[in-house]
Amino acid sequence: MTRTPESVLLYSKTSLPFPRKSLVERSRLIERLERGVHGRLTLVSAPAGFGKTTLLGQWLGLSGREASWVSLEETESDPVRFWRYVSEALSPRIEPTARQEYEQLIRSFPSVSTSTFLDAFINQLRFLSRPTVLVLDDYHTIAEPRVHESVAYFIEHKPFDLHLVLSGRSELPFSISRWVARDELALIDAAQLLFTEDESESFYSSASPFLESRHVRMLHERTEGWITGLQLASISLRDAEDRDTFIERFKGHHRHVADYLFHEVVATLPEEVRHFLYATSALRRLDAKACDAVTGRADGRSLLERLKSQNLFLVSLDDSDTWFRYHHLFADFLRNRVKEAEPALWRNANLAAARGFAARGLLDEAIDHALAAEDYELAESCLAQHAPNVLKLGEFPTLLRWFDCFPPETKLSTEMSLLRTFLYIVTGQRESAGRSLAKLETQERETKDEDARRQLRSGLLFVKSNLLFMFGEFEQWMAFSDGILDEFLPHTPFFYSFNYNLTEPFARRTAFGLKGMLSNQTEEIGKLFVGALERHGWGDSLISLYVLQALAEGYYEWDRFEESAELLRRVERASRYNLVPGLFVPCRITQANLYWASGQRALAYETLDEARALLDKSDDIWTGYLTSAKARFFLREGSLSMAKKEVAKLRVGAKDRPSYHREYDYLTLCRLLSAQRKEPEALRLLELLKPQTEREGNWMGQAEISLLQAVLLDRMGRREQAMNALREALTIGETNAYIRTFLDEEEQTEKLLRKYTFWISEKESSEEDAGVAAGLKTYAEELLARFMGKAFEEIAATTEQPALVEPLTRTEIRLLDLIRQGESNKRIAEKMSLSEGSVKVYSSRLYGKLGVSSRTQAVVAAQRLGLLQDD
Structure with a gap:
């Protein structure tokens, strides 16, 4: 399969480090790591330059253990991005039979909370094909408290078949005392990572065979076994005329020694290599093309090979030696040197990197480099191009991080300002959204150009509409929209093409659909909003169609079938043409429900079958919802065997730990278990689903679960x-x-x-x-x-019966009254001192006399005939 640029970079972040053949084997630490696997967590903690990554790579290479790896950076301080990388890294370790559902879960993440995702994710990890080690390297780069909270939760609840290793420069920002107390934590710190004298001798026997034993002992004493210091000294001593004097001066704090030695190393390099290092230091990850872009040369590949052969702190990020990074300490030294001594070079290198990455479609990198170069116009241009994809992935904090990098005085385009406000809304930051809206409203009032003013007002209406649909801000929307709907001109197609539903069987279950909230206000505002869009040619935009679909589902819920059917016809035409599953599938299920409720059962089945035929067979989440809906119809008509066949296709079971992202399917299973008289199994699933549904604030799901x-x-x-x-x-x-x-x-x-x-x-x-x-x-x-x-x-x-064929006995009237009260046959038998068999016989005679076939019809007929007194 051909890799996209994004998948190449993802691969470089989730590849195990490629160990060098000349490494010193650290058997004492490897043994400690092996023992730690039997606990819950291993923590490798030490400052930069202590060989943490190298040690872990060597251990995994020698042990033969199944392992997944994520190289973290500041950009992963986004819960969605962080867990997407983790789940992608673990994906190859999942059993093939469970891979499809696992990938479906990953796609669902932007639509559910981190807590709900983690519960489902941990549950899916029971399908690991073998015991696995997961390494999260450079964990210290993560600054987001929500990520730390989720990692602590993950450690506590993950399966024991998955051993977690956290490697970083600082202590963990959450408590580890519980795992220490339970002897479930293995710790390797800076003191343990230092080379022993024997390890130092082993290192120098390979790296610097020209050194005498006394020099090695002196270096070990001076460095105290600090690995990077030993490596730097080895490089510096190659050309030193007076080795004793050099070693004597080699002392002090690790970081000071590093800067001194890096300077010694770099100063002796040829000019072209030194310039290459300075220019490419701006790159977090580098390949030959990126190097050529920032140096203006065409020999990036050969220079990378040269650095690698000279052991100049170049770390390979994949097994094909395509992507690299500099050793963190070395990179810090180079960057500080360039920023202080050659700021123009720093800016130009970042600017060239931004343009080069943008040309390759690597917009994450391009935006970061444009911001570092302080070229905010280029950064905004790349951000506008990249935003739709990042929004689709649900990485809203990443977008906000980029926005926060713009200086306060930067005047963003109206589109980007509106997008920023929209992000505050969808991330639940109501106060920030309010402040941002206030600024935009001030800008709208002060704008002199009438066309620009109207465009801004239309954008504000879009943002305020999302505020309404996310939080129910009805009055604010009505006050703002009054008088401007007729002049409403959409500011940009981008805002009206956002796909609000990536995982739900109904639009009303999404945050955009207010998770099941219905009111006269939501109906009125929905109609006003859609009307404005239609008058200006945006009636088939996604936002308009989602509002229509939510209204149609609401009308069905309210038993207003004609209005629901009318809206569904409009949605169906547009959604069939574009085939957006998140719109098309809810439309077809709602239409099928309408047919069924109207007594047109054949049409209900036909609607679901046709929809399945139109969908991509690999789109399992959506075809699964259609299968669930069909199974529910079979259950309602009493076709238990047919329902069982449909539910079997969903790959859900009574012993599962159900997860919210598949709630609709599990509720279908609960209905089947109920029909099979397996009440305890069904109740177990419902009790596990209910707190997840409450946490997500889904009113529809809560009502259905409570009723079941x-x-x-x-x-x-x-x-x-x-x-x-x-x-x-x-x-x-x-x-x-x-x-x-x-x-x-x-x-x-x-x-x-x-x-x-x-x-x-x-x-x-x-x-x-x-x-x-x-x-x-x-x-x-x-x-x-x-x-x-x-x-x-x-x-x-079915009947025009004006009176009873035969009068009811006193016992039958008593029976009829208990039926009206909703009592079960068992309770009726107890109250009437009869057996349950006798109750069934009496009920059958009663139905015959009334000319009916069910309890409900019996009560209605009795009321028509005046046989029961009102309470």
Whole structure:
């Protein structure tokens, strides 16, 4: 497979270091590392120049252990980027059968919180093909507290088949006491990394065979076994005329010695090599093309080979010797030297690097170098080009880091200023977003050019709309939008092409869809916003289509089928043409639900099958959602064997530890387990899913999980718990006026609602709770009325019976009253002193007399005939 520029750099960051053949074998430390593998964590901590990376590379090369490696930099102080590199590094170690789901999880990360991702990620690591070592090198470069928190959580909960090694220059910024107390931590520090006298002699026997034994002993004493010092001395002594005097002067603090010796080494190099080192010191990673770009020469490859052969602190980053970096201490020395002595060279080298990387499509590197060169115009140009891709990856902190590198006085383009504000919104930084919005609003008021002013106002409307859709800022949006919707002109296509859904089966489950929140305000604003877009030719833009899809799903939930169908037709036409799965799949599932609820079952199945045929077969996440939806239909019509076949395609199991990114599939499995009367297995999955769903703030998921829990608990005779779970679902339902969430569960939910109205009447409530309880009871009764209305329609369509064929007995009336209360056959048997078999016989006779076929229809028919007294 041909590698893209981005994948080449990713490969260089996740490749194990290539050990040199001439290395001193450090058996005592390798043995310590081997023993540490049986614990939870190994920490290798020492200042620069102590051979941490070299030691770990040598150990892994000799041990033959499965290993993954990530070379960290400051740029990984972004939770999404950090864990993307870690998960990519571990990907080859995952069993092939689980690789597809693992990659699906990686793609889901921008759409879920770090905590939710980590839970799922740790769960997926049970599929490691063999015990594996994961090395995170240069961990000290990470400055983001959220990354440190997530790493500490990962250490505590990761599988024991994965051993973590953290290597860095400083102590860890989180507590390690718990692992020390449990003897699960192996530590190698600076004192242990120092060469012994024997190791120093071994090193010099290869590197400097011209030195006498007394010189070696003196150097070991002077350096105290500091590895980089020994290496620097070896290079410097090649041409020293008076070795004794040189060694005598060789003392002091490690860093001072390093600077002194680096100066000695570099000063003796030929001019072309010295200039090459100074110019290329600006590069974090270098290959021949990057070197040629910053030096203006064409011999980058040969000079790299020359540095490597002379052992001049060049570290290979891959097994093909394409990408390199300088030893960190050496790089620091070179950069400080160039910045202080030749600032023009530093700026020009970074500027050339920025242009060179930009030309190669390596925009991460290009932006960093343009900022280092203080060419903010070039940096902004590269940032504008690169932003869509970084947004797609969900690396919002990385974008904000770049923005923060611009001096406050820099006047960014309107597009970039709006993007910065948008990033504050999607990262939840409401205060920063507010300040940024205030500046833009001031700029809008002060702009004299009317066209520019209108463009800025349109951009502000976009940003404020996202503020609304993310946080529910309704009043602010209404106040700003009043009077400008008719003049609304989109500022740039970029803002209207952002894909808001990378992983969810419904648009309403996304943050953009307010995670299931529904209200009259969301409906009104959605219609106003879409109307403005359509009037200016942006009706088929992604943001418009996502608003339409969310509205369509909301109308379905509210039982407004005609309005839902109309919007779905519009979304379907556009989403089919562009085939954006995050829009197309929710559209087709919602349409199938509409068909099913309208009694057109064949069309519901056909809609899902056609959608699957159109999708790329490798796009497992989206085809999986269509499979889940189909399985749910089979369950609703009682086709258990067909549902079981569909669920088998999802590769989910009752013994799994379910993760939020596949909640829809696991809830489908729970429904199958319920139909199979495997209540404990289904409840276990729901109890594991519920806290994840609550953490993500997903109202739709919380309502569905609570309702399923209520059904299962009631069936198991755990009445109090069942009613409490149902109350949770009703609380969310009442807040958002949910209807189909309950109606689609059909008869089992109706029985529960009847039981709830009796339960809440019996329950003593405090004055504080009384109002809430009364509101929920009213809401439950409204839902029951919906069920009754549906049953009336069914009876009217099948019978014109004006009266009973045969009068009901007193026992049958008592039975009918208990059915109305939602009691199970078991409870009815207890209350009527009958066997469950007798209850079934009486029920069958009762249905026959009423001319009905279900409990709901029996209650409706009895009410029509006046057989039951109102409570």
